[in-house]
Amino acid sequence: MANINVSLQVLPVVEDARIYPVVDKVIEYIQSTGVKYEVGPMETTMEGDLDELMEIVKAVQNICVKEGAERVVSIVKIDYKPEGVTINEKTYKYKK
Template sequence: MQNINVSLQILPVVEEERIYPVVDKVIEYIDSCDVKYEVGAMETTMEGDLDKLLEIVKKAQDICVNEGAARVISIVKIDYKPEGVTMNEKTYKYKK
């Protein structure tokens, strides 16, 4: 399968001072998965095989729960086209 993009915004239900540390654990996991990704202010966008990226999304929920979240709210966006899509083709003209 061609590369696709998946964006993940994850909101662990924890004490406010713990939100960033829990999200940091998810980003550390994404970093370990050997996929291209970019962290934004509101979400992290990944590029790769759809099945692999969806597995990462599923594991992100477990990471939050293992870090003490009573609940996890996730917003997932998928950009798919049969010939593939890259983050660079959508953002290259805005990078300085």
Template structure:
């Protein structure tokens, strides 16, 4: 398995009072998958098999719809190289 990084920002079109609740549902789902992930202020970055991560992205869209979104705009960033890439190698030096 080649390790990749995928960052996902979901922007569900719901009422402002519902926004964080819908995003929380997506993060709960990501947590349930067992992939390594980090929640940031603007996006969640995941680490793992590229196929599994892209499946998570697809399901995240449906979770938003299932929780009241009439539309979902998502920003997806992928960092992939054949030998693999980890979050630690990119940001480890910045952690205490």
């Protein structure tokens, strides 16, 4: 299957002071997987195989709980087309 994009916004239900540290753990995990990704101010976009990216989405929920979240609200967006889609094709003209 061709590469797709999955954007993930994670909202762990923790004390305000713990939100960024928990999200940092999530981003560290995404980085460790080796998939192409870009962190934005509201979400992280990943590029790769759909099954692999969905496994990452599942793992992120467990990371949040392990880090003390009582609940995790996640917003997932999938951009798919049969011939594939890249982050670069959508953002190249806006990069400095």
